[in-house]
Amino acid sequence: MSTETAAATAKKESLFSKKNRRLLSDPLDDSNPITVQVLGICSALAITVQLQQAVIMSLSVLFVMIGGNVIVSLLRNMIPDRIRIIVQLVIVASLVIIVDQVLKAFQPDISEKLSVFVGLIITNCIIMGRLEAFALANKPGPSFLDAIGNAMGYAWILLAVSVVQRFLVAERFPCLEWDKSSFSPPVGS
Amino acid sequence: MAIDKNSTGYTFLFSIAMVVVVGTALAFTALSLKDRQDANAADKKMIDILGAIGVDADRSNASDIFAEYVVERIAIDLEGKQVSSTKSPVNPKDKTDPFSIDVKKDYRSSVKSAAKAADGDDAALMAALADEGLTFPLFQCVTDDDQNLFVIPIVGSGLWGPIWGYIALEDDMTTIFGAKFDHKTETPGLGAEIRESFFTEKFKGKKLDVEGAALFSVLKGGAATDEYSVDGITGGTITSKGVDEMMNRTLKVYLRYFQSETRAQR
Numbered sequence: 001m002s003t004e005t006a007a008a009t010a011k012k013e014s015l016f017s018k019k020n021r022r023l024l025s026d027p028l029d030d031s032n033p034i035t036v037q038v039l040g041i042c043s044a045l046a047i048t049v050q051l052q053q054a055v056i057m058s059l060s061v062l063f064v065m066i067g068g069n070v071i072v073s074l075l076r077n078m079i080p081d082r083i084r085i086i087v088q089l090v091i092v093a094s095l096v097i098i099v100d101q102v103l104k105a106f107q108p109d110i111s112e113k114l115s116v117f118v119g120l121i122i123t124n125c126i127i128m129g130r131l132e133a134f135a136l137a138n139k140p141g142p143s144f145l146d147a148i149g150n151a152m153g154y155a156w157i158l159l160a161v162s163v164v165q166r167f168l169v170a171e172r173f174p175c176l177e178w179d180k181s182s183f184s185p186p187v188g189s
Numbered sequence: 190m191a192i193d194k195n196s197t198g199y200t201f202l203f204s205i206a207m208v209v210v211v212g213t214a215l216a217f218t219a220l221s222l223k224d225r226q227d228a229n230a231a232d233k234k235m236i237d238i239l240g241a242i243g244v245d246a247d248r249s250n251a252s253d254i255f256a257e258y259v260v261e262r263i264a265i266d267l268e269g270k271q272v273s274s275t276k277s278p279v280n281p282k283d284k285t286d287p288f289s290i291d292v293k294k295d296y297r298s299s300v301k302s303a304a305k306a307a308d309g310d311d312a313a314l315m316a317a318l319a320d321e322g323l324t325f326p327l328f329q330c331v332t333d334d335d336q337n338l339f340v341i342p343i344v345g346s347g348l349w350g351p352i353w354g355y356i357a358l359e360d361d362m363t364t365i366f367g368a369k370f371d372h373k374t375e376t377p378g379l380g381a382e383i384r385e386s387f388f389t390e391k392f393k394g395k396k397l398d399v400e401g402a403a404l405f406s407v408l409k410g411g412a413a414t415d416e417y418s419v420d421g422i423t424g425g426t427i428t429s430k431g432v433d434e435m436m437n438r439t440l441k442v443y444l445r446y447f448q449s450e451t452r453a454q455r
Contacts, residue, residue, distance in 0.1 A: 104229065109248070
């Protein structure tokens, strides 16, 4: 096989090749960011008291994750090595601020309930981890899939925990139900 | 690549370009969403004011219900003189509307440091703030059973950050009809409890001690209370003190207004 054909096959490698599909599916189980890699658990514990919050939080993380991964991947050959973490942080922080502003404008009540946790997406280890470990070394296409995979891996745990919490606590043990509007656990990453 | 992307010059250029791009993007987002955010903040303010007089509202009907119950909006100055008043519908964009007075901003920029320096001495505080040109909003409401109520916004400091609230007074100007408090970053389970109904319920029916040294006291947890005081939150001493401080400081300003007004009516 000449180098030319190898290049041609590489070029033709579809966005949904087996390798790329694994980028989507692995974070859902084998390398789930929360349950296996134990990243981002603070927000996972804090946000799961209400299903609606968990949904909005998951969507926010999905947006930041995709945006961050794709932008970093596009810039990967331009980012100076010495300041790459700062650049990643600036990109993630900007995306988070945008999410926060949009929530304040369109979902003020949920924005109030999520309060600091939207801002703390910046310190969510899943996001910085994927930027550093994947997007910096891969093309935008795979990075995009990797972002969706990891964000969904985060999302389904969040949703599963909040659904279980809702049925178990709210319906089986109503005595355990506290006023969730006033509940906000200690903050950290 | 022709350019060495690890050179100092390139790193600087990259940083500068990044800051410009990010700055522009964020400024654009903030500007384009500002109107909606301001409208949301105005709705929230109306809901809180209505909450102090015991009327429930949500974002969909806040401005209608507000217009129904709040009959007049008055701005007074530090000495208790009326500066302006309006009965027209609320326009959050109108800066001269007493509704638009940003008491939180005033507190941050001048009142906070002055209040700290004055340490409860009202005359000293008045002297320190005399040149600031501050105005204080007052919302006159009428309930379903034709009772006149006055809602006063108050702002102060808790343990970690700002706390604020609304006090509704009955038309004898000394009986508290209702209160509503909120906070930004108080400790959950301790200071953060000031927003809960078990705490705000205690204020209902209490009176302001116009003759006494303190208008009203939030006492340290467990102390005996009289009609001029409520029990503070155990473990939330500094937040409770903050409530005490902001009530006394702010209500004194309004008391000057009420006293001059009641004199005028007689």
